[in-house]
Amino acid sequence: MTLILTRSQIAALLRTPDLTGTVVTDAVEEAFAALADGTDRLSPAHGIREGDDLFLPMLAASTRLGLAGGKVLADLPGNALTGLPRQRSAITLISTETGACAALLDGALPTRVRTAAASAVATRHLARPDTRVLGLVGAGALAVEHTVLIAAERPIEEVVVWSRSFDRVASFRAELSTRAPDLKVTHADGPRSVIDAADVVCTLTPSREPIVRGSWLRPGQHLNVVGAPPRPDCREVDGVAMSRSRIVVDAMSTATADSGDLVLALAEGAVTTGDCADLGSVICGLAEGRTSPDEITLFDSTGLGLLDLAIGRVLVDAARRHGIGHAMELGA
Known part of the structure; x- marks a missing residue:
């Protein structure tokens, strides 16, 4: 049956x-x-x-x-x-x-739950233990699930969120108030403000062009780059963000074919495939994850069957x- x-x-x-x-x-x-x-x-x-x-x-x-x-x-x-x-x-x-x-x-x-769970796994293995502020670039369907699951991995006290849509931020606040009522929510005035405030950042937008710049990143941050559709010409972060980060992907075979964030950074010469590791290899101790408190780590999430x-x-x-x-x- x-x-x-x-x-x-x-x-x-x-x-x-x-x-x-x-x-x-x-x-x-x-x-x-x-x-x-x-x-x-x-x-x-x-x-x-x-x-x-x-x-x-x-x-x-x-x-x-x-x-x-x-x-x-x-x-x-x-x-x-x-x-x-x-x-x-x-x-x-x-x-x-x-x-x-x-x-x-x-x-x-x-899809929504397993995508957020993948970011939570990456946060579990790559983010600093003293993470307190979660930043969200985008407040759509993925935002609440990411908040709830990442807050189970790190002692999150505040969520700083930005979206082009005020209504989406309002909906995010309303749903989070029932799922995680103890978290403080701050509405940022732009993506740069999210990066400035957050220890862990999740990009959750269907962007074709970079919405986060590598020049904004601070030592010790962790990024979950999640939102762009699985197309080699769509990206949420620029090549500088990739080059400044320890890059961990869900799987090299899919990332090098379908992740515009990685494909375009490779084409620009900002990074090489040797700069990347699979998340599973990090989990199993076959590859390094975060190597120092000041290192910037980035999980490039494409999605796996x-x-x-x-x-x-x-x-x-x-x-x-x-x-x-x-x-x-x-x-x-």
Whole structure:
């Protein structure tokens, strides 16, 4: 039987006690480590371009999780003109034991949570322990999840947030007041003000051009560069930011193909691939992460199908425990 989980059902699962705390972050950390040691594997991503639209398969296999498959992501810039989300996706989970379709999930919330969890894992391994101020460049759907999961990794006291949209900042405040009411929230007047104030910075914008300049960065900061779509011509930080940082990517194979932040910095000669390490290698002790309190570290997050398997496993197991979802026989 195939378990089908809708967006509202996934939202209900994410509110259950067994998915609070660091459960998702720990699952994502395990996936990064399994990728580094060869236990789990990625399929090369080969997107299909139709004009300015991108359709990207993000696939992986993990006998550890008992799953293969992943996500197909549609990145459609024109959707903004009709009020639809720019990115939409669906996750298909296949049993590695039988080849049967184990589950079908709407991709919106799993993507949001696993993306924030990846940043939380990077923060766990790269940010200074004395981090107190979290900075957010962008206040959209990813902002609250990043705040909640990163605050579980470091003693965050204040969140400094900027967005071009005042309404988005207001919505961020309102949601965070229920999810993390003890955190002070400050509305910054621009990206530079966020960088000036924060110990850890998350860039969460679908930018094509750099929105953060390397000349602004301060010793000891950690950046999670997250928001740009997986396209080699889109970036949130400039080459100077990359060159000043210890760069850690989610996987070199995807970063060198789909991360504009890295691809463009490489093309400019600001960095080389030898300047980069995989996050899984850092977790496993196979590569260095932060080497000094004053070093600037930067996690370049492109997104991996393996993380969709990891969050899918967590959600499917929770759904079965709670009796949530629709079971169907697709072969009937």
